[in-house]
Structure formats: C-alpha cells, structure tokens
C-alpha cells in the first residue's frame with residue numbers, strides 16, 4: 535500500500551543561531567573554558583559531525599571530567615553549550631564539571647537509560663517557547679540554546695534506532711549515528727581492529743586444539 539501524505543502533515547526546520555567565540559582560553563583556576571563571542575555565527579552546514587555525536591565523544595581526563603582541550607575544540611565549532619552566563623552578553627564561561635554533567639546525561643540516554651532519556655525528552659517541550667514562524671510552507675523553529683538543539687536531533691536519531699554504541703571494546707569514541715542498517719562499529723578502523731581480533735582468536739583456538747589433540751595422541 536502506498537503511503538499518502540496527509541494535508542495536515544507539515545515539514546519542520548529547526549534552526550540554531552549562535553555566535554562563535556572570538557577569543558577562548560582554558561582557565562585552570564576557575565576550572566572553566568571561557569572567552570568572548572565574536573560576530574561570526576555558527577554554520578551547521580560546515581559541521582562534519584552533529585553536535586550530539588561530538589559532545590558524547592569528548593574524552594575525559596583522569597579526574598573523570600571532560601578534557602578542557604576537548605571542550606575548547608567543541609566550543610570553537612558549535613558555540614557554548616550551557617556557558618552563556620558571563621558578565622556581559624558576549625562573555626561565556628563553560629564550567630568543566632557542568633559540561634561533563636550534560637555529557638553524562640547524553641551518554642546515558644544514548645545507552646538507553648530511562649531517566650536520562652526523560653531529561654533529554656524534556657528539552658523538546660522547551661522548544662515550544664522559542665520563536666516559531668512559517669517560511670515557504672514550512673514550519674520553522676529557532677533556538678539559541680545548543681543543548682536543546684542537540685537533544686532534539688539526538689531524539690530524532692534515537693527514535694529512528696540510529697543512535698548506536700560501537701561494539702569494539704577498545705573504542706575511545708564509541709557513540710555514533712548509524713549510516714548503514716545493522717552497523718556495529720563506529721568506523722572502518724574499529725571494524726578492522728575487531729576483524730583482526732576475531733581472526734587471532736580463531737587462530738589461537740585452532741592451535742590449542744591441535745596441540746591438545748597431539749598431546750592426547752602422545753598419551754595414548
């Protein structure tokens with residue numbers, strides 16, 4: 535049966551408007567990444583990976599916090615996550631632990647934790663309050679909140695069953711969006727590594743079987 539699109543179904547675009555940092559520095563004393571926003575705006579068309587994928591994969595340091603250099607790189611590309619609380623409108627202070635707190639919610643949601651999924655879903659309701667308009671027959675929602683924005687796209691991927699965790703135990707950036715159906719590994723590198731591992735395992739087993747059967751032969 536062919537699917538007929540109802541007149542009452544509407545297309546929607548979600549837009550994110552934010553300024554990118556003009557200056558940015560890591561402050562060990564206040565344990566934050568801070569700086570000032572400039573005139574340059576974020577450009578989602580130039581993102582190689584979506585912000586939810588990037589955020590989930592920011593590496594953690596030995597303290598269990600997101601690595602400040604990872605936070606800095608994230609902010610340079612996507613703008614501040616929750617840190618727009620500076621003294622002036624263009625100041626931002628992204629606290630390491632707060633940033634990690636949000637990452638943890640996202641990671642756990644990715645791993646299907648019900649409480650974290652609720653937290654993420656709650657962001658979809660917040661969208662109601664933002665600016666909405668019609669543009670060439672399309673419904674356009676605008677937000678300046680990066681966390682809300684990325685929760686929305688995470689939920690889209692998650693509800694479509696595309697938010698996956700790489701099955702390679704050695705993967706350091708395991709959160710990925712499925713490109714092909716049934717994709718188990720985040721990248722070619724991980725797939726090859728696991729192939730080699732499997733090959734070595736079979737090889738080892740074969741050797742063990744051979745040596746044990748030889749032993750059994752001698753004992754006889």
Ligand SMILES: [Zn+2]
Nearest residue numbers: 700705720724
């Ligand atoms: Zn991987």
